[in-house]
Amino acid sequence: MKTAIITGVSKGLGQAIAKLFLEAGIHVIGVSRNDNEALHETAKENDRTYKHFSCDLGNVSEMEETIANINQALIKNEPSTIYLVNNAAMIDPINQAMDIDSDALSKHVQVNTVAPMVFMNNLLKTATNLNTTLFGVNITSGAAERPIYGWSAYCSTKASINMYTKTVALELEELKSEHKVIAFSPGVMDTNMQEKIRSSSRESFIEVETFKNYKENNQLRNVSDVGSVLFDIIRDEANLKNGKIYNVKDYS
Numbered sequence: 001m002k003t004a005i006i007t008g009v010s011k012g013l014g015q016a017i018a019k020l021f022l023e024a025g026i027h028v029i030g031v032s033r034n035d036n037e038a039l040h041e042t043a044k045e046n047d048r049t050y051k052h053f054s055c056d057l058g059n060v061s062e063m064e065e066t067i068a069n070i071n072q073a074l075i076k077n078e079p080s081t082i083y084l085v086n087n088a089a090m091i092d093p094i095n096q097a098m099d100i101d102s103d104a105l106s107k108h109v110q111v112n113t114v115a116p117m118v119f120m121n122n123l124l125k126t127a128t129n130l131n132t133t134l135f136g137v138n139i140t141s142g143a144a145e146r147p148i149y150g151w152s153a154y155c156s157t158k159a160s161i162n163m164y165t166k167t168v169a170l171e172l173e174e175l176k177s178e179h180k181v182i183a184f185s186p187g188v189m190d191t192n193m194q195e196k197i198r199s200s201s202r203e204s205f206i207e208v209e210t211f212k213n214y215k216e217n218n219q220l221r222n223v224s225d226v227g228s229v230l231f232d233i234i235r236d237e238a239n240l241k242n243g244k245i246y247n248v249k250d251y252s
Contacts (some may be wrong), residue, residue, distance in 0.1 A: 003079040005070060007031045007057065007119065008088030012191040013139065015039065016227030017085055018061070022048050024235070029070055031055050032088065044180045057088055057115040059105045067122050068228035074126055083125050083234060084136040086116035089157075091193050095204045097152040102160055105153055112157035124168070124179055135234055138182040139164050140245060160244055180240045184189025184230050185247045190220035221248065 004021040008014040011029030015038070018028050022042045029037065030052045043050035051073065055066040063165065074082065090111050093104040120136050125135035143151055144158035165183040172179050188194070188211075198215060200208045214220050230249045 001027060001077060001079050002075065002081040002083070003027045003029060003074065004083035004085065005029045005031070005119070005123065006085045007115070009052070010034045010036045012087075013189065013223050013230075014085070014087040016223045017087070017230055018042075018068070019052070020227055020231040021083070022046050022050060024231075026083070028192045029073065029078075030051065030069075031057075031066060034094075045097070056110045056146065058090075060110065062166055063118065067073055071122065071126050071196055077133070078130060080132060081237075082121050082123060082132060084120060084134060085230075085234075086136070086138045086161075087120055088115065089139065089193075091151075091154055092197055094150050094197070094200045096150060099204075100153065108153045109157055109218060111162050113164075116161060116233055118252055119222065120164075120168065120246075124181075128177075128246065129181060133237075134180075135240065136181040136239060137178070137230065137234055138162075138181070138183045140165075140185050141184055142187070142247075144185075144216055148205075148207065150200065150207075165245070166243045173242055180237070180242045182233075182240060182243065183245045184233065184246065185249075186226045186230070187221050187248045188219070189223050190215075191223060194220060221252075 004026050006014050006018050009018050010032035018039050019042050021028050023046055027049045033056050035052045039050050053066045057063050093100045116138050140160045141158040142160050143155045144162045148155055162183055165181055168181045190232045197211050202208050226248055229248050233246055
């Protein structure tokens with residue numbers, strides 16, 4: 001039995017990749033604030049299980065409780081392979097760095113950096129204890145590689161995820177582990193996050209008109225198409241390159 005754990009599963013890329021795992025006969029554990037009934041139906045149609053844990057990843061106690069529950073489920077079911085897709089993220093706060101509220105910044109770092117690191121750390125340990133293999137994916141962004149006016153928080157947290165991915169992969173290689181950890185940059189997709197970006201003021205986000213043009217000119221990638229690319233990458237386990245930052249642009 002194989003099991004995939006996906007954060008931010010209720011919509012967008014998280015929903016798309018969860019659906020593909022279920023259709024491939026892989027059980028899914030989803031984590032998000034809200035459930036997605038369509039995924040329960042997909043699970044039934046494919047005779048798989050879909051279990052959802054409601055969790056605000058910005059809340060440390062909720063996150064820790066959820067991870068404990070996931071670990072219990074994995075220990076009980078003893079999957080032959082574990083997949084983790086750290087997809088959940090937030091774009092706010094979008095603003096000049098000097099105008100960002102400290103509480104908003106703290107929550108952003110918790111959701112975008114601390115949560116995926118904690119999930120990956122814990123599941124690497126669980127997979128090791130179960131003598132099974134973990135294939136982990138951290139969803140990153142092109143913003144990790146270039147500064148963007150108004151996105152000091154988002155650029156910084158995504159850059160930290162890239163370095164975390166490379167560092168963990170280095171450790172796994174040194175340990176001669178079969179676990180593999182990668183990052184995946186999905187490009188500019190048609191999601192709720194893009195709606196938030198387009199609603200920004202130019203004072204807060206100087207490139208707002210560019211992102212409005214992406215929508216108007218139909219330049220936003222479909223989440224299902226991006227999900228298919230990621231699914232093909234992570235399921236090609238033998239050729240998965242530990243620590244690599246994969247980019248959807250290389251597959252289109």
